[in-house]
Amino acid sequence: MNNDNNMNQDILSDVAMVVDSKSFLERWSISLKRDQLWPFPVSFSCCSTELRGFKGKHFEPSILDLHEYFREPDKADLLVLGGTITHKMAPRLKEIYRQMPEGKMVMAIGACASSGGPYWTYSVVQGVSQLFPVDIYLPGCPPSPEAIVEAFSSIEERLEKRVSAISQINWSLNV
Amino acid sequence: MFDFQAQENEDLIQNRIALLERMVSKFGDKLNFENPLNMSFDENLDSYYPLIKELKTFFGFNFFLNLWGTDTEAEGQTCLQVQLLNMDTHQRLVIKFMVPEGQVVPSLTNLWKGCFWCEQETWDMLGVEFSEIPKERIFSPDGMEGFPLRKDFRPKPFQLKSSKYEFTPDPRVDREIWKQRTVLEKDFFLGEVNGPVKAILECDEDKVARGRLEVGFLHRGIEKIAEGLEARQILVHLGRINMNCSSFYEQVFCDGVEAHLDIDIPERAKALRMVINEIERIFEHLDTLGRVCDNLGCKPFLFECLEMREGLTQILKEYSGRRMPHQIIILGGVFKDTPKGWITDCLRVLEIVQKKTIEISRMISKSTLWMDRLCDYELDSNQALSWGVTGPNLRASGVNYDLRKVNPHYFYDDIDFEIPLGINGQCYDRYLVRVEEIFQSISIINQLLDNLPLGSHLSKDARIYIPFKEDVYKESEALIAHHKLIKEGVQLPIGEFYNSIESPNGELGVHLLCNNSSRPLRFKLRTPSYYSGQCFSDVIEGGEPDEVPLVISSLNISIGEVDR
Numbered sequence: 001m002n003n004d005n006n007m008n009q010d011i012l013s014d015v016a017m018v019v020d021s022k023s024f025l026e027r028w029s030i031s032l033k034r035d036q037l038w039p040f041p042v043s044f045s046c047c048s049t050e051l052r053g054f055k056g057k058h059f060e061p062s063i064l065d066l067h068e069y070f071r072e073p074d075k076a077d078l079l080v081l082g083g084t085i086t087h088k089m090a091p092r093l094k095e096i097y098r099q100m101p102e103g104k105m106v107m108a109i110g111a112c113a114s115s116g117g118p119y120w121t122y123s124v125v126q127g128v129s130q131l132f133p134v135d136i137y138l139p140g141c142p143p144s145p146e147a148i149v150e151a152f153s154s155i156e157e158r159l160e161k162r163v164s165a166i167s168q169i170n171w172s173l174n175v
Numbered sequence: 176m177f178d179f180q181a182q183e184n185e186d187l188i189q190n191r192i193a194l195l196e197r198m199v200s201k202f203g204d205k206l207n208f209e210n211p212l213n214m215s216f217d218e219n220l221d222s223y224y225p226l227i228k229e230l231k232t233f234f235g236f237n238f239f240l241n242l243w244g245t246d247t248e249a250e251g252q253t254c255l256q257v258q259l260l261n262m263d264t265h266q267r268l269v270i271k272f273m274v275p276e277g278q279v280v281p282s283l284t285n286l287w288k289g290c291f292w293c294e295q296e297t298w299d300m301l302g303v304e305f306s307e308i309p310k311e312r313i314f315s316p317d318g319m320e321g322f323p324l325r326k327d328f329r330p331k332p333f334q335l336k337s338s339k340y341e342f343t344p345d346p347r348v349d350r351e352i353w354k355q356r357t358v359l360e361k362d363f364f365l366g367e368v369n370g371p372v373k374a375i376l377e378c379d380e381d382k383v384a385r386g387r388l389e390v391g392f393l394h395r396g397i398e399k400i401a402e403g404l405e406a407r408q409i410l411v412h413l414g415r416i417n418m419n420c421s422s423f424y425e426q427v428f429c430d431g432v433e434a435h436l437d438i439d440i441p442e443r444a445k446a447l448r449m450v451i452n453e454i455e456r457i458f459e460h461l462d463t464l465g466r467v468c469d470n471l472g473c474k475p476f477l478f479e480c481l482e483m484r485e486g487l488t489q490i491l492k493e494y495s496g497r498r499m500p501h502q503i504i505i506l507g508g509v510f511k512d513t514p515k516g517w518i519t520d521c522l523r524v525l526e527i528v529q530k531k532t533i534e535i536s537r538m539i540s541k542s543t544l545w546m547d548r549l550c551d552y553e554l555d556s557n558q559a560l561s562w563g564v565t566g567p568n569l570r571a572s573g574v575n576y577d578l579r580k581v582n583p584h585y586f587y588d589d590i591d592f593e594i595p596l597g598i599n600g601q602c603y604d605r606y607l608v609r610v611e612e613i614f615q616s617i618s619i620i621n622q623l624l625d626n627l628p629l630g631s632h633l634s635k636d637a638r639i640y641i642p643f644k645e646d647v648y649k650e651s652e653a654l655i656a657h658h659k660l661i662k663e664g665v666q667l668p669i670g671e672f673y674n675s676i677e678s679p680n681g682e683l684g685v686h687l688l689c690n691n692s693s694r695p696l697r698f699k700l701r702t703p704s705y706y707s708g709q710c711f712s713d714v715i716e717g718g719e720p721d722e723v724p725l726v727i728s729s730l731n732i733s734i735g736e737v738d739r
Contacts, residue, residue: 044366044371045393045735046418046499055405072512076239087335089371092364118412120328121396122323141415142499 037120040076042096044083047110047142073099078155080110082142084117085125097132105164107136107151110143133165179394191264198234218387222514224273224281227257235261236268239287239563242294244274244301245688245697246325251276253303257283258673258701265581267673282307288713289563289706300324300398303370311338314394314738323399342377342385356384359720362705363394367470367724369462370734371421376715386715386723388708393738401698405431405664406506409698414500415700417735420460422451423678425504427685430584431595431674432506435667435689438636442509442628445585450623451503453519453616457528458487459679459731460567460609460616464535466728467606471548476535476667483531486524506665516626525617536610549603552714552726559600562710564679566703567612568730571597571604578677602729611680639665664693680704680731704736 050087073079085093097104108128111117114137116126128134135158138151158164199206230236236259245254245705255272282305283290294305295313302322304310312319318336320329345353354617359376371392377385397416401409406428413428414421426448433440465480470631488498494517495501495510503509539545554564556572571575577594579587595611597604634640641660667689681703688697707730716725 044364046415083371084393084395086392088394089364091335091337098227119395119397119400121399122319122472123394124397142418144498163218 013120040073040079042079042081047082074101076100077104079104079106080109081113081128084112084119085127085128086123090125090131094131105135105155106132107138107155108134109138109148111139114139135165187264191266193259194234194264194266205501220272220274220278220280227270227283228258228286235263235351238262238560239289241701242290242297243699244297244299244303253301255280255303262576269672279304279306287563288561289709291707292709314391323396339390340375345385345664361720361723363724368727372734376688376720379718383715383718383720385712387712390708390734390737393734395739397739398698398700400546401695403694405693407664410505414502416739418499419462420679421500422455422504423676423683425502426452427674427676427683429504429506431672431687435670435672436632436638438639440508440634441631443630444632446623446627447509447632448504449585450620453620454487454491456616456679457613458484460613460699463609463728467725468590470725470728476539479531479535485527486527490524497569506639507636508632512632525620528615529614532610532613546603550601552602552718554600554710554714556600558710558713562575563706564681564710567608568681568707570594571608572600573598578675578682584703590619590622607730666693667695678703680707680733700739702736702739704733708732708737
C-alpha cells in the first residue's frame, strides 16, 4: 500500500510539472520519460455525466483532472469518446482524429459509442469503429467510474507493450 | 379568518367555467371535453390561422405549449395538433387539423416565436410544409431521403451533405453595414455545456448582433423508437434523455399511463416518488451551478458542486443499487421500498448539501466579480412567454408559474413551500432562483420524510403488476398474468392523453396516442430545454462571443432534451 501511495505522489508531482512547465521541450522530455497520457475527452450525452462526476474528489488522482489543459486535439494522444455518435457528428469526430499527432489511441466509453447501444435508428452511427480503429471498448450504460479507472490502466498497459489499434490493423490514414 | 386560498380557488373555477361557456357559445359542437380539452376541425386549412389568433386575443390562450403532427392511416393525411395554455385559468386546449399532402400550412411564428423549431421539426419528421419556414433538416442527418415519423419510412443508406447556415439580411440595419459583419461558428463538443451543440454568431465588431444554436448532434430518434416498444421498454429510453433528471421523465410517463388506465397508486409510492424527484431537482440545479462556476473560472466551487452531486448519487445508489439511471420509478409505484437506514442517510446528506450551498452562495452572491459577469444577458417576461420558456428561466423573469402550485399533483397541496421569483431575468436572477429552489426542495424532502405514509410501495393491479416468480410456479392465475405482461406488455386502451410535470428546467409533458394495443401510435415529448434553446438567440444579442457557454449553462439548455 505504501508503495502505491508513493507511486501516486510520484505521478502527481510529474503531472504538476507537465502543467506548470511552459517550454515545449521540457514537456516533451517528460512525456518521453514516462508514458504520460494526454487525454482529450469528447463528451456528448449520458456517459459524459459520469465522466464529469469522475472529475470530482472521489477518485484521486484522476487523470481527467488534467483535461482542462488539453483542449486542443493536436496536443493530445488519447481520444476519449462518451455518448451516442450521430451521423451529423461523425465528420467533426473524423476531423478531430485527423488532427491528433501520430501514436494516437481511442477509447469508447459506454454501449452507444461502442456499438450504437439501444438506438438502432436512422440517425445513429452503430459504433465508433465505423469511423476509425478503437483501442478500448468499455461496456455499460453508463459504465461506473471504477470501470473508467480500469480502462485507463489497461490503456497504460497497452502503452507499455507498445500496442495500438493502428499498428495492428495497418490503417491507412486517409480518413 | 378570511381564507385567501379557498377564495382564489373559487375565483379560478368560476373564471374557468365562464371561459368554457364563452367557448361553447362560440364554437359549439367542435369542442370535445376530454382531458385535455380537445377541439377538432375537419375543414380546410383556411380557418387555421384566424382561429388560433382569435383564441389568443379573445379567449386568453396566450401561451404556446407545443405543435406536432401525426401520420394517419388515411392516404397522405397528417393530423396537425397545436396545444395552447390559458395562464389565468390554467386551461389547456388541443386544436386538431387534418392537413392533406402538398398543402402549405400558414406559420404561427408571428404569434409566438417559439413555434419556429416545432414547425421546422414537423417538416423534418413528417414533410408538412409551413410558409416562412426554411425547408432544412433540423434533427435528422442532411441528405437523408424520406421523413422518419411517417409510417411508410424505411431507412436507406445515404450520403451526408454538409450545409452551411447563412444569415438573411438584417432588416434593422442598412445593407451596407450588414455586409461588413463577420460570421463566427463555435462548437461545444468537449463538455463545456450539457451536450454537443454549435453556436452560429453574426458579429458586429466585438459584439454579437444575432446568434442561433444549431442542434441535432445528439438526435437519437426516441420518438420513432417508442412507436415499436411497449410501456416498460419506453421507460428505459426515457431515463436516458437527460441523465441528471431521469426520474421526472419516468414519472411523467408512468403517471400518465396510470391515469389513462384509471389506476390509483398507494400513498407511500406517491410520497417516495416526490422524494426522488426533489432529490433529482437539487441534483440538476447543482449541476447548473457547477457549470456556471466552471465557465466563470471558479474551479474550487465547481469541485464543491461535483462533490455534493456525488453525495446525492451515492444516496440514490444506496436506494436502487445503480448509479446513474437509477430507474426507481416504475409503472404502479416505486420498484422497491426504502432500504433500512436510508432515510437517516438521506437527511444527513441533505444537511451537508444545505450547509455547503449556503456557504457557497454567501461567498459568491454578493461578490463584485460574480455580479459583474452575471448581471447581463436579459430575458424579459414578454420574450420568455413568446418563446414558450417555462421553469426557473421564466420565474427568473418575474412570471409566477409553477405546475407544483397551479396544478398540484400527489401531496404538493399539503406541503408548505414557496416559489422564488426573479425580477430582471438576467443570469444573476436565474442563479438566485436556482439556489433558492435547492433550499425549497430540501425543505419539501424534510417534510415528506417526516410524515412518510405507511403501506405498500407498489400497486398490485393485475394490468401492470408482474407477479413474483415464486407465485408463478404455484398459481395458474399468476402464471397467466406473468406470461401476458412479459409477452405482450401493458395493454393501452384506445384514446390519447397528455400529462405534464414541473421538471427542474420547466414544464415537461408527454403525449401518447394509443390504439388498443401495447404499442403507442404516436409518442411526443414536450421538453423544456427545447424552448429555452430557442430563446438563446434573443438572450445573446449584444453579448460577447466568448460568453456563449456561460449563457447556455445559465439557461441550462440540455441538448439531450432538445434533440431527443
